[in-house]
Amino acid sequence: MSLEIDLSGRVAIVTGGGKGVGRGITERFLEAGADVVICGRRAPEALPSIGGREAIFVAADVRDVEQIDRVVATALERFGRLDTLVNNAGGAPYVEAAAASARFTEKIVALNLLAPLNFAQRANAVMQGQEEGGSIVNIASVSGIRPSPGTTAYGASKAGLLSATQSLAVEWAPRVRVNAVTAGMVMTEQSHLHYGDEAALARVGATVPLGRLARPAEVGDACVYLASPLSSYVSGASLLLHGGGEPPPFHAAVEGETGG
Numbered sequence: 001m002s003l004e005i006d007l008s009g010r011v012a013i014v015t016g017g018g019k020g021v022g023r024g025i026t027e028r029f030l031e032a033g034a035d036v037v038i039c040g041r042r043a044p045e046a047l048p049s050i051g052g053r054e055a056i057f058v059a060a061d062v063r064d065v066e067q068i069d070r071v072v073a074t075a076l077e078r079f080g081r082l083d084t085l086v087n088n089a090g091g092a093p094y095v096e097a098a099a100a101s102a103r104f105t106e107k108i109v110a111l112n113l114l115a116p117l118n119f120a121q122r123a124n125a126v127m128q129g130q131e132e133g134g135s136i137v138n139i140a141s142v143s144g145i146r147p148s149p150g151t152t153a154y155g156a157s158k159a160g161l162l163s164a165t166q167s168l169a170v171e172w173a174p175r176v177r178v179n180a181v182t183a184g185m186v187m188t189e190q191s192h193l194h195y196g197d198e199a200a201l202a203r204v205g206a207t208v209p210l211g212r213l214a215r216p217a218e219v220g221d222a223c224v225y226l227a228s229p230l231s232s233y234v235s236g237a238s239l240l241l242h243g244g245g246e247p248p249p250f251h252a253a254v255e256g257e258t259g260g
Helices: 020-031 063-078 104-127 152-171 191-195 200-207 216-229 249-258
Strands: 010-014 034-040 056-059 084-087 134-141 175-185 238-242
Touching: 010 020, 010 104, 020 034, 020 084, 020 216, 020 249, 034 063, 056 063, 056 216, 063 104, 084 104, 084 216, 104 134, 104 152, 104 175, 134 152, 134 216, 152 175, 191 200, 216 238
Parallel strands: 010 034, 010 084, 034 056, 084 134, 134 175, 175 238
Antiparallel strands: none
């Protein structure tokens, strides 16, 4: 049995698939041979493409169910099937909870929790009618499994997404598998907005046991695996992609005291 992943003939939707982590995911699916439909509120300057094969873009705000339906309909009209949904679109600016307005919090929860749930529901409806079913991958975050100061609503939403992943895996089995990739810090074109200049990025990367931030393509690798036959018995799982995690702060304090 070959361990190479070949998704030729398969169709994937990647939300927010035109930039950052989403672009890395899209490119990996294209490399694996899949046809990919991406969506976002604005079209990327250049569509992700590999070897002359290009993703299809549909303008859509994933917080709007009617626009979700349009993305799914485009995939079906163009390719006749839907094998994988990657719920990648999300994010949040830094705002301390005491200063966050109710409207701000609602928008963050709508983008990071409600939108993935609605998109998954629509994708599942298609996949349940396919002989080979399908796979849904939710892009979660370490913010959902540890304190997330400054992005409280985001962290809470990602925690909810991890819980939903487990519940949906039970409800939609055996035809549809549902998993999550719980990502840590990833180097993208906007990393400087969160972490600072090159020197600051290097210092942040040094806090990770593997010594660097993840690359978008590495998140894509995890998604391709979860969409492939190699993960045929994986459902309701969260794949931690955080380079070893974040060492407990007291370790640094202890080393400072002992001179280690």
